[in-house]
Amino acid sequence: MAFLSDTLARVKPSPTIAVTNKARELAAAGKDVIGLGAGEPDFDTPQNIKDAAKRAIDAGKTKYTAVDGIPELKAAICAKFERENGLKYTPAQVSVGTGGKQILYNALMATLNPGDEVIIPAPYWVSYPDMVLLAGGTPVPVVAGIETQFKLTPAQLEAAITPKTKWFIFNSPSNPTGAGYTRAELKALCDVLMRHPHVWIMSDDMYEHLVFDDFEFTTPAQIEPGLYDRTLTCNGVSKSYAMTGWRIGYAAGPVALIKAMGTIQSQSTSNPCSIAQYAAVEALNGPQDFLKTNRVTFQRRRDLVVEMLNRAPGLNCPVPEGAFYVYPDISGCIGKVSAGGTKITDDEVFATALLEEVGVAVVFGSAFGVSPNFRVSYATSDEVLREACGRIIRFCEGLK
Numbered sequence: 001m002a003f004l005s006d007t008l009a010r011v012k013p014s015p016t017i018a019v020t021n022k023a024r025e026l027a028a029a030g031k032d033v034i035g036l037g038a039g040e041p042d043f044d045t046p047q048n049i050k051d052a053a054k055r056a057i058d059a060g061k062t063k064y065t066a067v068d069g070i071p072e073l074k075a076a077i078c079a080k081f082e083r084e085n086g087l088k089y090t091p092a093q094v095s096v097g098t099g100g101k102q103i104l105y106n107a108l109m110a111t112l113n114p115g116d117e118v119i120i121p122a123p124y125w126v127s128y129p130d131m132v133l134l135a136g137g138t139p140v141p142v143v144a145g146i147e148t149q150f151k152l153t154p155a156q157l158e159a160a161i162t163p164k165t166k167w168f169i170f171n172s173p174s175n176p177t178g179a180g181y182t183r184a185e186l187k188a189l190c191d192v193l194m195r196h197p198h199v200w201i202m203s204d205d206m207y208e209h210l211v212f213d214d215f216e217f218t219t220p221a222q223i224e225p226g227l228y229d230r231t232l233t234c235n236g237v238s239k240s241y242a243m244t245g246w247r248i249g250y251a252a253g254p255v256a257l258i259k260a261m262g263t264i265q266s267q268s269t270s271n272p273c274s275i276a277q278y279a280a281v282e283a284l285n286g287p288q289d290f291l292k293t294n295r296v297t298f299q300r301r302r303d304l305v306v307e308m309l310n311r312a313p314g315l316n317c318p319v320p321e322g323a324f325y326v327y328p329d330i331s332g333c334i335g336k337v338s339a340g341g342t343k344i345t346d347d348e349v350f351a352t353a354l355l356e357e358v359g360v361a362v363v364f365g366s367a368f369g370v371s372p373n374f375r376v377s378y379a380t381s382d383e384v385l386r387e388a389c390g391r392i393i394r395f396c397e398g399l400k
């Protein structure tokens with residue numbers, strides 16, 4: 001349509017949101033559909049956080065706030081970085097946005113010029129490349145496949161860096177694979193980055209608290225203080241505190257970048273929701289035992305899902321270190337024909353057939369840049385997961 005901008009021709013709607021919406025619509029229409037598409041915790045937001053929001057409403061905290069966050073929240077974020085990551089930031093180094101998504105978007109909009117390259121390890125979260133494109137930059141996906149447990153090697157990072165590289169986007173534990181880099185693995189990547197002072201690091205730490213077994217979460221600015229001055233450490237309350245709908249994300253980094261991000265935000269959405277900001281203060285400053293209980297629940301679900309999916313003929317499901325996703329490989333299903341008569345030519349066809357034939361919604365791997373795979377979000381009850389995985393097993397057993 002001639003009316004639409006050229007920018008729009010470069011991007012597509014978010015596939016994770018599309019699958020989530022489709023599953024929701026089918027369920028509302030009375031179809032027996034299990035949605036494993038949405039990347040959001042099924043738990044309710046903890047009561048102390050909800051109460052803080054109610055108090056904020058009653059106290060009239062319902063007006064515009066400072067564009068990039070109220071002082072109380074910035075202070076809580078500084079305290080969180082120091083407490084949990086050993087990182088010292090001042091409030092002037094902190095920006096709060098409407099979800100982690102807006103934070104990343106602001107940073108890219110504030111820094112990218114045409115021709116600037118952004119290195120994105122694949123599988124990647126669906127929105128990274130499209131946000132880079134919206135901001136006029138060039139995404140440079142680098143495939144880190146199942147053979148390296150979906151983790152980028154230092155040699156791959158080194159080879160991808162050019163004089164035009166502006167950012168390296170790092171996400172551990174990862175959406176969509178759940179892969180988490182150990183301290184040593186991250187240090188090795190940081191060593192590469194230390195040799196290339198023109199490359200900035202955007203670390204998306206959204207899944208920080210969702211790590212299992214004895215996995216230790218680490219973030220680049222903490223592992224290599226030499227990178228502190230060119231790292232944007234991004235996080236949010238959505239996944240850790242079951243607050244996806246409240247839309248509060250944040251980041252800390254160099255003051256000049258934070259200021260530029262504020263300029264972009266001041267001309268788009270102004271401040272994040274005032275009430276949600278007060279709720280986020282309570283999330284970060286209040287009791288943290290919720291995180292531990294969550295972790296235990298998610299680890300149990302991970303084990304259940306991995307065990308069941310590996311029973312499905314043609315699937316190979318690695319055990320991830322964190323997040324609430326698994327990313328099984330479906331190479332063994334390609335070329336077969338489903339019980340419903342669909343020839344499985346790729347992962348998108350697989351996901352569509354899975355939805356139509358057994359009523360399980362997952363996100364196809366090509367959306368995340370590595371195929372043939374699909375992403376399961378296991379942020380739902382054990383009972384539902386057991387039923388859904390049972391259906392996936394049945395579907396795979398039916399492939400001839």
Ligand code: GLU
Nearest residue numbers: 014016017037038039175
């Ligand atoms: N981050 C979640 C996901 O990957 C939420 C949806 C989205 O923003 O992509 O499913």
